[in-house]
Amino acid sequence: MTPERVHPNYVTIWVWLLVLMVAGVLATRLPLGKSAINNLIFAIAAVKAVLVALNYMHLRSESWLIYALAIVPVLLVVALTLVLFPDIVFHH
Template identity: 45%
Template sequence: MEDHTEHHPNYVLIWFILVILTIISILIGKYIDNHVLKVTLLFVNAAIKAVLVALNFMHLKFEKVVVISLVVVPLTLFILLIFGLMPDTLSTIKW
């Protein structure tokens, strides 16, 4: 049976990048006033961090298609939820 975890990325480097991205998110929260821009930047930053953890710490980049689909399918549902409800949100949002 294949053991995908024979490959090990540089975990300390990944952790360091995650800490730097966290510091950037704190600065975004502190210095950007426009709430739509702030929320967008904060969640793009969070998504990058989540992808780094999933690919490297959870070894998703070494996994087979069946496991990747177990992550992609619910994430697609999540994105559908966001975009499905977005028109309602945009109609009430105050820019």
């Protein structure tokens, strides 16, 4: 017999996504620098992406290979960003 998969409470996840969306929009009103606001908005977007991937894409119940397939492109993007950062910042 196959084990029963537990489905998340989709309404609760949806409410969290709405709250995080509002938090991202309201973050632009904070008295912070542009880079701090951008970092905050990107952090909120990352949390929303994890919520969607784990709950709506059902990655929570998948094997480790699926996680490896999802993490490798993210690591490549981070590595390329770090490698290209000096060219982007110090262009003349």
